[in-house]
Amino acid sequence: MYRAWKQLEEYSLLLIIGAVCALAWANLSPVSYHALIEFPIWQNAYIGDLQRAPAGTAARVVTVHFLVNDVLMALFFALAGKEVWEAVALRNGALRGKKALTPLFATAGGMLGPIIIYLTGVAAVGQMNQLAGGWAIPTATDIAFSYLVGRAIFGARHPAVTFLLLLAIADDAAGLLILAVFYPQGDLAPGWLLLSAVTALAAYLVANRLPRMLDAGRPGMPFTTAVRKHLSFWPYAAAGAISWYGFHQAGIHPALGLLPIIPAIPHSDIEFGLFAEIEKLQTDLLNVIEHALKGPVQVVLFLFGLANAGVEFSTIGAPTLLVASALMIGKPLGIALPGWVAAGPLGFGLPSGMNYRDLIVLGCVAAIGFTVSLFVASVAFPTGEIQDAAKMGALLSFAAAGISFIMARLLSVEKKS
Template identity: 40%
Template sequence: MHSESTGHIHPAIRATNILQEFSLPLIAGVVLGLLAANTNHIWYEMVVEFYPFGENASVFGHALTVHFIINGMFMCLFFGIAAKEITSSTLPGGVLNPLRRAINPLVGTIGGVFGPAGLYLLLAWVIYGGSDDFGAVAKGWAIPTATDIALAWLVARLVFGATHPAVNFLLLLAVADDAIGLGIIAIFYPDPHHPVQPIWLLLVVGGMAAAYVLGRFRIRWWPVYILIGGALSWIGLAKAGVEPALALVPIVPFLPHSDHSAGLFEEEAVLDQFEHQLKLFVDVGLFFFAFVNSGVALSSIGYVTGMVLVSLIIGKAVGVTVFSWAASLVGFPLPNGMRIRHLFISGIIAGLGLTVALFVAGKAFPSGSAFHDPGKMGAVFSIASGGLAYILGRWFNARDQEGIGVIDDPAVDSAHQRSEADS
């Protein structure tokens, strides 16, 4: 995810680095999807629901439309990369290791889930309470809990500067947030057309076992793990009625990783190869994901759009700030150099839901629902939180790592002093 330009780099490589670092394919997909849906909606729907292998082609009851191929198959790789980030973060040297260092942002992550979900449900009750639509609208509670890791990291670097401790804090929060998001998708959003059949989840366990055995035999070619373990997991989830795009999430942690203390691999670990060799493909492929998921008519903007957007920006900011600040009061301080102003701005940046929020919106409000397009529009508009964070960052001098000035908190300073005394 992190790429720095050093020395003389070939123009094509430099262009590719910029393309990935600024998530340009994803953003371009969003823009073109919106343009297509608002200029020729019939053509757009024909493209999204096109059957490239014929109208009778299906896999375990799932019609092979362009939409399903991208959301149910390609997104396996996206969530696999997310699982790699989560796995790496728990290893020695990762942002989740040791655990004590990660307590504060992890608590903040919990606030970043409960805050927006609670605010969304409150708004749903205020606007739709007592109506027949309340139950359907309430199903969208998980949409504003998501954080787009890549966009959040990018905006954090622009707002705070590349070396500010708030960048790693936010990266950890986003990774943990997506880990929770994956669980929410699996548990709360089963496929409505395929009733849950838990017995098929044994195939997922079989896939995990296969990946473990391959690791014990020190197989160093990552496609073997994906083709065997990942395939078993995908079939198991698809047949069980659980979102098959999550197939690689339980498999990726079994890919061999660097462990020099155990003397395993001196060369690049399989886990790292998986990310390095797929990252460009996935980043470019997100153009197609954004295109087929963000194409909603501007006329569809409604109350649900505002509910998702407000919950993402305000709910995230307040939830992350309150929970993380409370953790600092009980002895789990923010990273040195971070203060309440940095924390609050980090919470706003975490409101960049886009990728995962779009995915959840499609699950919470299936195609045909009156709230499908408004919910997705709220996820798209969450890009605004990046601009808001940039403005506040300039206003409150967010690049200052000393924390002298605008909204410093003696309680946070006290927590830092207790932590330093303990260590």
């Protein structure tokens, strides 16, 4: 049983299972599927989606969809945010210094390319007013699935795999910023963000900085040890809940609400990189929390797939083609061309052992949008046929995996196991 769970966890298979179940359910019995996803768990709540009654009054309602997308997915984005913060803030972070310049150029192109393809397609079909808001859907790269496909193509020791992870982490950072800035949930009230900022600062000072100051010159760090032993992660969990509420009230997607707390949690100044085996041996509190959350987050991803991938095949339309083509055409071109400019004419170079053919194939791998693309589709468009059609385009980005294998064979990419 343990070995089966590790397989499910390592390959994010629960997300795929949830998506497949949702697709089957929504097409076999759409009424029962949507009845469950929109089931009101808590009416007249302090949190939730605003729903208007026939009389014109509005009240907040916590539905299954809200619970999954706005509450539970905060754990997923916290794990993604942890990797971004490590890569940017720590001394040996992957996105610091000259080594990150070519991946950053490729990331920028890999986001701009799909946007251009998408908006050009929207203009061509003459539906700018209806569809232009989905421009950010094809900008995402699914870290887990792109990593697994990249390893299968290049091998575990190929520098292209590291390059791909750098690109995906930078992509996630930009994606989080896009969600916060361009897709507010309701009326903006940025003053509430002060609650998140003050809470994060208080957690850092009281549970992190103050014990270390009291330990100055004391052997064994008694205050820090006592706080870690008796309080553990609870101060940060409480701060996270308050920060989440601040984001919710501010009108910014609350799934991002745990991000301000991440820098407040104790962390050693070492970063081995996403999916590095040695990360499992880290005992600082931030890594301990990450390891504890990985299993539950896989369950969250199953629920996310179940709650968001339930689209009927009859809804396939223009948004489907626009999102899928923007990912599978715009991503590879957007990554390969700016990556070549950065590595060649600008002189930043590629990692030793990696060539331009690898860069082209890597661009195809990065076109797998899936998780974050589904999430952005759910906030870019209101519930209905357009949203469902856009989600189908995100699901179809899985075809990029097959395209990647074909391109790797055509370009004779060398596998380094």
